[in-house]
Structures are given as C-alpha cells and as structure tokens.
Amino acid sequence: MRLRSRVLPIALALTVTGVVAVTVSANAAVPSTPTGWTLAFSDDFTGANNTLPSGANWIIDTGTSYPGGPANWGTGEVQSFTNSTSNLKQDGAGNLVITPIKNGSSWTSARIETQRTNFTAPAGGILRIEGRIQMPNVTGAAAAGYWPAFWALGAPYRGNYWNWPGIGEFDIMENVNGINAVWGVLHCGVNPGGPCNETTGIGANRACPGTTCQAGFHTYRFEWDRSNESAQQLRWYVDGTLFHTVNQSQVGSYWGQMTSHAGYFILLNVSMGGAFPNALAGGATPTGSTVSGVPMKVDYVAVWTKGAGTPPSSPPPSSPPPGGNRDAYTAIQAESYNGNNGVVNSGTYISALRNGDWARFDGVNFGSTSPKDFVARVASGAAGGVSGLIEVRIDSATATPIGSFAVANTGGWTTWRDVPGNVAAVTGTHAVYLTFTSGQPSDFVNVDQFLFRH
Template identity: 60%
Template sequence: MNAPSGIPRPRPPRRRPLRRALVAVVATLGLSAALATAATAPANASAPAPPSGWSQVFLDDFNGAAGSGVNTSDWQYDTGTSYPGGAANWGTGEVESMTSSTNNVALDGNGDLLITPRRDASGNWTSGRIETTRTDFQPPTGGKLRVEARIQMPNVTGDAAAGYWPAFWMLGAPFRGNYQNWPGVGELDIMENVNGLNKTWATMHCGTSPGGPCNETTGLGNSTACPNTTCQSGFHTYTTEWDRSVSPEAIRFYVDGVNYQTVTANQVDATTWANATNHGFFVILNVAMGGGFPGAFGGGPTGATDPGHPMVVDYVQVLQSGGSGGGTPPPGNRDAYSPIQAESYDGQSGIGTETTTDTGGGQDIGYIANGDWASYKGVNFGSTAATQFYARVASGAASGVSGLVQVRLDSPTSPPIGSFSVANTGGWQSWQTIPANIGPATGTHDVYLTFASGQPADFVNVNWFDFGH
C-alpha cells in the first residue's frame, strides 16, 4: 500500500543493504476478453480456467461455511498495528487494529471472502489483513506470472466512506521477517482505493525513500475509473502480469482487461530493478482505515464514516506461463548431488538475496539470523543414501556471533538430519565450502535449511549447497 507524496513511510535502518528492484507485467493475447468476462460473472463465480499455455500455481475461491475463517494453509493473519519490530501503524499512519476475528475476516458461505472494518462504541476501529503463506510467486526465467483477483470494493461513498482504504497488493519475499527493507525489496499495488472514490490505483514501489528512483513515497503509479459499473457498486477483476519474456521486463496493471499502468525495467537503474524483482513475492488483501493515502484525498475516518462495509473477494488466482529454463525446477527435478543455488528457494522466512562475488557470480541468500529458513522442493537423493552435506557459506558476523546451518527433510520443524556451525569467515563475501555428516537420505524430499543462533544478529550467507555419499 503506497503512502502519498509528502507523507513519509517510516523505515528503521536496514541490517545490511539489500539489492533488488520491482516487478514487471505484460498483456497476453485474450487477456482483455477473459477479464471482461470475469468482471461480469455472478458474484460467487469460480476463477476462470487458465488460458492455453498458462498453468495455475495458486487459487483460493473462498468456498466454505458462512462465518468461517480463511484456510490457514494458504493464508496467515496480520494482527495488531504493525509487524513485529516493524513501523508503527503498518508504516502508513492508518488507525485500525487488525484482527483474526471472523467479525473482520470471514467467508460468506457463497464463495466470497469479506474483510469488514468495524468501529466499537469507543470509536476504535478494527479490520482485517491477510497474506499468502507462500512467498515464491515470480515468473520463470523468460516466462510470465499473472496475479489476479475479482473484487467488489466496500460499497460506500461520500462522507460515509471517509478513511476507507481497501487494497490487493504484493510485497517482495525478503520483507517477511525483516520488515525494515521497504521499498527496496519491491511492492506491487494491484488495486488500491480510498474514500469511496470511483478509482483504482496501481503502483510499483522500489528504490529508496523518500525520493529515489521510484519517487517515494508516491511510487510509480497511475489511476483510472472502473469500467461499466463503479468500483463500489460492482465486481471488477484486478490483475498484474510480470513478463520476463520481453526486454526490457515490464509490469502491467489491468482492471477488467484494460491496461492503465505499465512499469518497465529501463525506467529505473539496473540495481534498483534487480533489488526489487529478483526474488519471489507474497500477496496481501486488507482494508485499512485512515492513514496517509486517504489523508491526501480529504482524510478520515470521521464521525460521519459508516463502518461495516466489507471488501468482497470472489477469488485470488496466480498463473504462470512459458519460460526458457533457468528458474526453479519443478518438484522432483532437483538433483541432490549437483549444486542447488540457495536463491532458488521455493519458500523462506526472514531471508534476503543479494549479488555475490563468489566464483560463478549470481546471487546468494543472506541477512540470515536465528529462526530463519529456506525450502527447496523435490530434491531427489536416489536409492543410494546421501550421508554428506556441503554448503558454500560466508560470514562477516561480529566476534562471538555464530550459529548453526541445519538440514531438515519435509518440514522446517522436523529433527535435523545434520548441521554445522559457522562464525566469521573474514567477510560477508569471503566464501568457504563446509562439509557436514548427515543421517542417510534416500528418495525425494523437500529440503529445509534452517538457521539457529544464540544471538539475534545475522550470522551467515549461503551461495549454494549439495549432498554426497
């Protein structure tokens, strides 16, 4: 969610500089027609079938009993007024407290999700904010990613809508567990609306704040009216496509198939773009109340604001298309005995990525501290048991700071099959290959690298790992 010009988004000092920049999106043949059809479908319509050449990598149709919560295998609740250790009021000045209560976040029994702001007798606001458990949404090398949702904004306008701020958006995976590296890790606002205006905003955030190459805190954005019916009175389909099949890469934003904002890689410097895009993203749905963005359009909430109007979400769908190889292998296609690039994770918590100076170049994962983890799906050990683990690591940790690199199979909480300790190696880009014995592993497993330390400080970077007999 973007903060408007002139209203800074608080960001504490970063642990170490992150390097990557925000996301790209290009239209595909038939997109306009498909999304226009979806926009006029019934309120509880299912997500449209993927077009030819596309595969579905995530879907929630929000089917379930009326009054039940979301599927916590797919979604996690953000609660309170900030991330742990993050900027107050979610960094945007909003006034509500987010909850996991079905009073604020619930299914309606007809295939829709309702996120409903409430105000109590004392004037305190509550609302809901959920984000996908997955953080790996990104296109394959040379391919495309499409993220879309069919949404009716809160059906309230005028003075009664003052302060309403519904949004459907994405944040770069390195933000999770760090909460201090915005906007460098990238943000894509697929749909935002404030104060009941008949407009949808689409924005990319990246670079540094305030100012910087992405004009923060405003970002690189545009707005348009919703087609045919207003944003508040009807359902509309909001979409972003991130296209790596073109040069320069492009991120395009749509409402009902109408492209109204495009950001391309050549609009910013290469480092800014890389910092914001060379990693996965997670998806967020929320309704905020008040804050900087509504403040730029009249403010609120006020005594006239009418609580209880939900954002209604019919479905959220993520599709993938094409690719020329070089991305994350599909499950079952990772060879345990060839180097697995650490940055090719399928999921992570608390980890960032950065350019490495190690032999072979590319990237490593870093900013790793106690409790962080990364997962790698479908690692094939074969029928002869692996008994060795090798990892290429570097550390610039302070004296006395060290930790364990642990290997687990199929769950981040299963017992480690092996581990090794690492402390300062001479610098964050001073690399060593460290071996460890592991319990015998055969067959195909999801591999989790987990990290444990007695101190809260970062203690290791990892470039690649593999296994041996």
C-alpha cells in the same frame, strides 16, 4: 500505495453520497487456466460461513505494525488488524469478507498475506496476479477513511520491514474514500525521490467499467512481462482493460533491485485512515460521518505464469559432476540446486529459507552402502522463538524425511555452524531434497553446503 504517504492526481468526480444498496454479483469460480499459462496459486474462498481463510495459503496480520516494523503499518492508518471473524471470514457463498468495525472511538479491520513469497515472472515469461473484488459499498462522507487494497510486496520485506521501497511494491487495486476509481501503482528505488518519485510512486487511476467499483465485483489484474528481458514491462488492468503501464527503462538500474530476489507475496486488506485517504479528503479520516461495518468482498485470488525458465531470483545452478552423479560423501554446495521452491540464491549459499521452501539436488550417488548421518553448514539470525527443521527427503519434496535436525539462531545470518543429523538407509542414485519446516512463517535459516557421512 501501502507503506508511505502519497498523493496521486485524480481525474474523477469526487461528489458522491450515501451507502449504496445493490444486489451483489453472483460468486464466480477461479477462471479456467488460459492456453499456454500455468496456474501457480489460487484460492476461491469456498470455506464454510464464519470461518477464517486457509492457513496453508494465508497469514493473518494482527495489531498496528509488524514486530519491530514501522508504526501504524508505515502509513498512519488508525485501525488495529485482528483475526476475529467479525473482521475476517469466509461467508459460505464463495467470498472472503474483510469488514472494518468501529468500537467506541477505535477501529478494527483485517489484513492477510500469502504464505508464499516467491511469485515471480519466469525468465522470458509473464507473471499474472488477479483478483475479483467488490470494494466496500459505501460512498461520500460515509466512506471517509476507507482504504481497501489488493497488492504485492517483495519477499525481502518479510522479516526486515525497513527495506521499502527498494524491494518493490505492486499495488494492483487501491481505493480510498469510496471514490469510483481503481489506482495501480509501482513503488521502487529509494525514499524519498528515486525513479519511482517516492513516496508517490508511479501510478495511474481510472473509473471502474460498467458498475462503480463499490456497486459490483470487478476483476483486477497485474502482469509482469519478461518476454523481452532487456525491455520488461509491468501492466495493470481492470475488467480486462489496460489502464497503467511501467516500462523497465523508467526504473533504470533499480529494476534489478526489485526483480532479482525470490519474488513477491500478495496482500488483501481494508485500512481506515492514513496518508492517502487523508490527502484526498483534505483532512483527517475517518470522521464522525464515517459508517462502520461495510466489507470488501473477495471472490477469488489467482496467480498464473506463462513461459519457462529460471526465475530471476535463482541464478543458474552449477552443473553436477560428469555422468549426472554427485558424490553424496563430498560437500554439495547448496546454491548448486537443480530445482527449488521459495529459495533465494545468494551466490555462495541459499537464504531466506522458511516453512514450505525446498531445494532439489539431482543425481546424488550414495553407492551400495548407506550413510550413517548427514551434516549441513547452516546459519541463522532468526528472532527468539523462531526455529525450524532442515529435512532430507529422497526423490520427492513430499516423501517421508529420512533425516532431519532442528536449527535456531546461530548468532547471525552468516555465522555458520556444521550441524549433523542421523539418516535412514539409502543406497543408489537419487534426487535429494532439502526441505524446510517451521511452525512460524518467518525465515529461519541459511544453508551453505551439506554432505553425507559413512
């Protein structure tokens, strides 16, 4: 668990000592996609030595909190996250390396999260998030306070930072204090208490098979199974061995709260100190015996989906007019899209739009005369300095835009403004893409409707 304190039962021997020196397993490529599955995302961290991970895939968190969010990342951890290659780098051998470092009495480390926030199980299908990771190879007193983690947070947390645990949290791999164990935990509902017994969560742990969690790489996998929509299930694995399961019935009415939004984003980090390591150590961590500079190594992260259907965050769009054509010159409701990436369907508009998101509208008929411009009804409660472009593209989300306009804060997320933008010539019937581009990772706009004008 990453956002609040908790103590989970542990059925493990805790007496281990020293820094273990072993030969690390060779780098392995992202596994080939199994039959029946589709690869949704992967990063093999094959960049040159001493380079940061791909900015197209990852956001690097810095400091001791999100802007305006809970202090010390909500857990009481003591380090400050940086974007220095001393704390975060690719090693040139196919690994991402996150290294906590003590500087005098202070600690620095690193934390990254995916740009994408829409990892979700398709209707009637399965989401699989997997990483091959070696925990920091340190144990005993020297490991006091080490807190590596591989986890996922619900999309609405980004930009809000105060709606945990309702948005959901899947802790795929957690470990503290160099104990030979992996914890898998679900956080949900309300805090304190609720169906997930917050701040504890619904969790389980087990020792790593074969080599200890610290002495070698292990594969940590999480699955969200929607193959039975009325009896969904969450599952946690280490090296292919199931060790924790949560059924939909255990969560009750709160299940929809954590599964009906756009999806999840994935995080990797090594924290130092905080509620979880302190609780298992029986006192404050790190201590004077804690050693500096022992990294977590990540071989790959990959996401697969199995099955097909509209994601739960995207209610079925309304149908276009008979004949498959929409009139380009009549208002098109934004929530009636036929396809999307990263869009949250709020019922009467689309929301939480950020860099890389798009919505597709099929069968838009421009006739034989090109429009002179388009108008979109938009609203934004984005923070100062956060803005972006709404673009119109034809037949492909990566086609050159035929028109665009910039938008920033309009006074609130439902304070609507009709904003025009010029467009290039287009006739006939096409799929129209609204795409969203920004230099910041934050949500910057909601869209109610749009139309073109002669």
